[in-house]
Amino acid sequence: MRTILILTSKTGGGHVSLAEALRDRLTEDANIEILDPQSSFFHWHYRWVSRYALWLWSAEFQLTDAPWRALVAHRIFTPLVAKNLRAAIQRLQPDMIITTYPFLTYEVMQTLAGAKLTTPFVMLFTDPKALHASWLTEKRAAATLAPTRETYALATEAGFAAERLYQVGWPVRTQFITQAQQANATTRAEVLRKFGLDPDYFTVFLQGGGEGAAQFGETVERLLSADARLQIILATGTNRTLQARFQHVKNVYPLPFTKEIAIPMAAADVIMGKAGPNMLFEAVTLGKPFIATTFIPGQEEDNLQFIRQHELGWVTLTLNEQYTLLQKLVQQPAILEQMKQTVATYQHWNTAQTDAIVPILQQLLSDGDGGQQKP
Known part of the structure; x- marks a missing residue:
């Protein structure tokens, strides 16, 4: 069976729920591991600001919501997770990597490039209406899944390659x-x-x-x-x-x-x-x-x-x-x-659109070339 690594963040339940939704759909075809490679500091930080300082969370969100500032944030964040990412990739030797977290996008591609690996990488947007700039920085993924009409339009406008951008639905467990x-x-x-x-x-x-x-x-x-x-x-x-x-x-x-x-x-x-x-x-x-x-x-x-x-x-x-x-x-x-x-x-x-996710991923796995062509 194939091995798929799904990367997520435990900062809130949303990213994890989406990772679990993908796992539920893919379990019959592959061995799945869900991983958050971030240190415990980031989990503590989210718990603290969500309870006592939502204004700070909003400020951080807005601060990085611009193309150049998002790229700077990615470059700072990459070395903080690269070691754990490399260890997970070496241990699992995954046939595909999927992310449900924007700050595990550029970071993953840089880690793969550094290891000279061509493992197919898939991004699933986790916003229904607007896309934070941190999602729009990385356009090299083998496939980008847009779960709403709105995010598909935004990604198209941002310059994502049409042959690697897919209109899907929002998966649930x-x-x-x-x-x-x-x-x-x-x-x-x-x-x-x-x-x-x-x-x-x-x-x-x-x-x-x-x-x-x-x-x-x-x-x-x-x-x-x-x-x-x-x-x-x-x-x-x-x-x-x-x-x-x-x-x-x-x-x-x-x-x-x-x-x-x-x-x-x-x-x-x-x-x-x-x-x-x-x-x-x-x-x-x-x-x-x-x-x-x-x-x-x-x-x-x-x-x-x-x-x-x-x-x-x-x-x-x-x-x-x-x-x-x-x-x-x-x-x-x-x-x-x-x-x-x-x-x-x-x-x-949404149900009809979400049913397209598994065939897309299966095609990427069978192509074995990064999924440059749509199924």
């Missing part, structure tokens, strides 16, 4: 595809009863940033008061304090960390949380409208426009807006049904 195929009223009712919730109530799946970017407590209490027929599946992750706080609160199920997150999400009527693209596309795959409540400044601002443009849900950045919207959705079901129709339209397009 297999569990979401399975739940989308199996979802029905009976399954939903069983899950909600298991959680101690009422299958006849309007159900919200509420989640914030995996690194503590959103604070739940006050929001949950206020939202519950919007209507007596509203209930919340509260994704608390590893936050035991939050679990304990809502353990015995009526119409709330504090969901502890689980890797099978698609099951409770599929049981909800809407998905609500930070405007991260992976959670958005997981909701789309399940056919659920998304309610964006917050975002990482700079990095996720364009996601709000993407949600509005494609009518994938609503943007409610204040507690009053969220309260009012949920009240309307409970009392006027037609509003939800109308939004579900536009979500379904995008879901069908």
Whole structure:
């Protein structure tokens, strides 16, 4: 079997989720290893700024969001990861390398060039609406996968070679595809009863940033008061304090960390949380409208426009807006049904486009020449 190395970053869950989505699709055809070659300092830095200094994260994002500054950042970052990259490549001897992180693009190509290797390298963009300049610096990849129409257009405008740029969809982990195929009223009712919730109530799946970017407590209490027929599946992750706080609160199920997150999400009527693209596309795959409540400044601002443009849900950045919207959705079901129709339209397009990913990668592997020709 072929060996594929997927490079990602543990700074937030989004890059890892995409890496896992690719792994799920490729496992039958290859041995897959997912690796973050960065030092622990970068993980600590992200956790700290996402909890206590989002302004700093925004400043760093904006600082490197220009072609020459992005290139400087890549040149600084390359020697910091090159040793671990070389070790991984030497150990695995991969037939292909894929990245889901912009600061493992130029860095990889420089490492491969230094080792005089011609291993096919593939980049998967991880933004739906806008592309940070760090993605646009490296154009030598054997294939660049653009998961939305918007990013495909931006890459074309930036000068990516047409024969190595592919319009695909946004991949999600297999569990979401399975739940989308199996979802029905009976399954939903069983899950909600298991959680101690009422299958006849309007159900919200509420989640914030995996690194503590959103604070739940006050929001949950206020939202519950919007209507007596509203209930919340509260994704608390590893936050035991939050679990304990809502353990015995009526119409709330504090969901502890689980890797099978698609099951409770599929049981909800809407998905609500930070405007991260992976959670958005997981909701789309399940056919659920998304309610964006917050975002990482700079990095996720364009996601709000993407949600509005494609009518994938609503943007409610204040507690009053969220309260009012949920009240309307409970009392006027037609509003939800109308939004579900536009979500379904995008879901069908994205599913068809995402199915193209595996054939593209298989062709690159079989060509064995860096994939200069499109399949």
